[in-house]
Amino acid sequence: MGAESGVAGREQERVLDVIIVGGGPAGLTAGIYLARARMNALLVEKQSPGGAPAMTERIENYPGFPEGISGFELVDRMRRQAEGFGLRINPFNPLLRMEEDGEVKVLETEEGELRAYAVILATGMRPAKLGVPGEEEFHGRGVSYCATCDGAFFKDGVVAVVGGGNSAVEEALFLTRFARKVIIVHRRDRLRAGKILQERALAHPKMDFAWKKVVKEIRGKDRVEGLLLSDVEGGGEEELAVDGVFLYVGNLPNTEEVRGVVELDGRGFILTDTSLQTNVRGVFAAGDVRAGAVWQVAAAVGDGVRAALNAQFHVENLMGTAYI
Numbered sequence: 001m002g003a004e005s006g007v008a009g010r011e012q013e014r015v016l017d018v019i020i021v022g023g024g025p026a027g028l029t030a031g032i033y034l035a036r037a038r039m040n041a042l043l044v045e046k047q048s049p050g051g052a053p054a055m056t057e058r059i060e061n062y063p064g065f066p067e068g069i070s071g072f073e074l075v076d077r078m079r080r081q082a083e084g085f086g087l088r089i090n091p092f093n094p095l096l097r098m099e100e101d102g103e104v105k106v107l108e109t110e111e112g113e114l115r116a117y118a119v120i121l122a123t124g125m126r127p128a129k130l131g132v133p134g135e136e137e138f139h140g141r142g143v144s145y146c147a148t149c150d151g152a153f154f155k156d157g158v159v160a161v162v163g164g165g166n167s168a169v170e171e172a173l174f175l176t177r178f179a180r181k182v183i184i185v186h187r188r189d190r191l192r193a194g195k196i197l198q199e200r201a202l203a204h205p206k207m208d209f210a211w212k213k214v215v216k217e218i219r220g221k222d223r224v225e226g227l228l229l230s231d232v233e234g235g236g237e238e239e240l241a242v243d244g245v246f247l248y249v250g251n252l253p254n255t256e257e258v259r260g261v262v263e264l265d266g267r268g269f270i271l272t273d274t275s276l277q278t279n280v281r282g283v284f285a286a287g288d289v290r291a292g293a294v295w296q297v298a299a300a301v302g303d304g305v306r307a308a309l310n311a312q313f314h315v316e317n318l319m320g321t322a323y324i
């Protein structure tokens with residue numbers, strides 16, 4: 001792609017110090033550090049900044065907020081802090097492909113090519129699909145991956161939540177504010193979620209559990225009306241009438257655009273060394289997309305700091321301006 005008008009067009013006129021890909025907690029934190037260090041940094045994000053936490057109703061384990069904080073507010077504060085130091089954020093400009101041209105990394109985006117001496121990949125994860133009949137057909141008509149976005153549509157209804165991890169249980173508890181009944185459908189006989197969430201869910205009067213069950217099909221006419229459940233121990237099939245179903249069955253890394261450029265693990269997460277550098281010099285990974293991440297906002301913030309400082313050091317070394 002050639003030089004173009006618009007924000008990316010202006011960014012194309014020079015080689016930037018660092019491009020951060022992804023505007024969740026890891027990317028925004030890297031942005032705060034790089035902008036404050038007066039590096040010429042740009043953040044590109046295919047949606048509005050915030051990442052997955054922006055869709056989390058309440059975050060209780062991020063240090064410094066003893067009463068908890070809304071996920072949206074936390075990441076919005078990070079964005080304002082980064083922009084306050086002068087970080088340029090270019091939303092709705094997805095990375096399409098990344099290449100190397102010697103020490104310069106070339107990022108092809110929808111608005112044209114961007115060049116930088118260092119790149120921080122902080123592209124996060126997306127919800128995994130269950131892969132059953134009805135899932136695609138009823139997406140947006142009773143099938144959802146985001147309770148914070150869609151929960152209010154199910155006021156006084158009955159909803160199922162599939163999965164037993166932290167996401168499933170946290171979002172199931174949130175859904176009790178709207179639905180008259182929330183049924184967790186889980187393939188085992190106990191939850192994977194942390195103890196405090198388990199205690200709350202098991203004690204909640206609106207919560208019910210379908211243990212050792214998997215969803216075989218999501219059924220309905222114009223919208224979801226029920227689930228076909230199968231017993232994992234061979235106890236047969238049954239239909240469960242619901243108005244909606246929220247799926248929290250794990251996550252997939254957003255690494256399609258860098259596949260074949262940086263080394264990935266067997267599940268598609270980005271492999272890094274202890275400085276968070278990938279196998280490509282000058283390309284770093286931070287946050288949930290990094291192999292070995294613990295998928296916590298506080299940890300993603302720490303990754304953002306490490307990646308930013310190491311990217312800064314890499315660029316200053318190239319320019320001969322590093323202190324050490």
Ligand code: NAP
Nearest residue numbers: 061163164165166167168187188192248249250251294295
């Ligand atoms: P997760 O921990 O991977 O849990 C996925 C759940 O889906 C598991 O219970 C799994 O069952 C179930 N599952 C997977 N494939 C399935 C299938 N095909 N059919 C039926 N069930 C299936 O994912 P997550 O809950 O999204 O959490 C991801 C990470 O983010 C975790 O590390 C989590 O701790 C973190 N997180 C933390 C917080 C917090 O700290 N408050 C909040 C949200 C997420 P099994 O249990 O049998 O494997």
